[in-house]
Amino acid sequence: MKTVNKLFASTIEVKRSKFHSFLLPFSSFEDTLKEFKKRHLKANHFVTAFRYLNENNQIVEGSSDDGEPRGSSGKPTLKVLQGHNLINVGIITIRYFGGVLLGVGGLVKAYSDVANEVVKNADLIDYAPVFEFGFEVEYSKTREIEYLLKKFEIFVVDRGFGEKGIRYLIRDKNDKIQKIKEIL
Numbered sequence: 001m002k003t004v005n006k007l008f009a010s011t012i013e014v015k016r017s018k019f020h021s022f023l024l025p026f027s028s029f030e031d032t033l034k035e036f037k038k039r040h041l042k043a044n045h046f047v048t049a050f051r052y053l054n055e056n057n058q059i060v061e062g063s064s065d066d067g068e069p070r071g072s073s074g075k076p077t078l079k080v081l082q083g084h085n086l087i088n089v090g091i092i093t094i095r096y097f098g099g100v101l102l103g104v105g106g107l108v109k110a111y112s113d114v115a116n117e118v119v120k121n122a123d124l125i126d127y128a129p130v131f132e133f134g135f136e137v138e139y140s141k142t143r144e145i146e147y148l149l150k151k152f153e154i155f156v157v158d159r160g161f162g163e164k165g166i167r168y169l170i171r172d173k174n175d176k177i178q179k180i181k182e183i184l
Helices: 024-040 072-083 103-121 138-151 174-183
Strands: 006-016 015-023 045-053 059-064 090-098 129-138 155-161 164-175
Touching: 006 103, 015 024, 015 103, 015 174, 024 090, 045 072, 059 072, 072 090, 072 103, 090 103, 103 138, 129 174, 138 164, 138 174, 164 174
Parallel strands: none
Antiparallel strands: 006 015, 015 090, 045 059, 045 090, 129 164, 155 164
16 A cells, blocks of 8 residues: 655646646645635635545545536545555545536546546655554643644544543554654
8 A cells, every 4th residue: 555745736627627636645634625725715626535544444435526516526536546555645636617517527537637647746655554642731732732743744533621631542653653752
């Protein structure tokens, strides 16, 4: 299995519609999608697909057509991730409509093509197993921990209120987990 450790981008144009596709680590998927939606206010669609391993080492997959005809965009994008045997990644494709309807077949081809293009341009690395670690920090240290989790791009499984502070459950590579343990 392969994965990525940073964001990669590709763009194609099909009949005046622009498709901007981004392949990124799953740990930053949700935050990046929110940021793109703020930045690309005139975009028509934010099509997504993702694959990651859960705590039981089972593959979890999902996709969204985001208003495109059902099955025309999210599933073809997910099939690209599956076909390249990628894990712990997501693809976000932003579409700016160019005024020409592509039809379901045209959309399937366009979303598949841009997803394949971004994978082709990415520096794929071998997947390394991930581990879980739970800890609790005082409320006064929450900002510092949040900064570090974002800086190291550590996947947060869960946050909750504990007796003395915030409880975290994180899942990532052992070296990232060790960085947090050293700081604690």
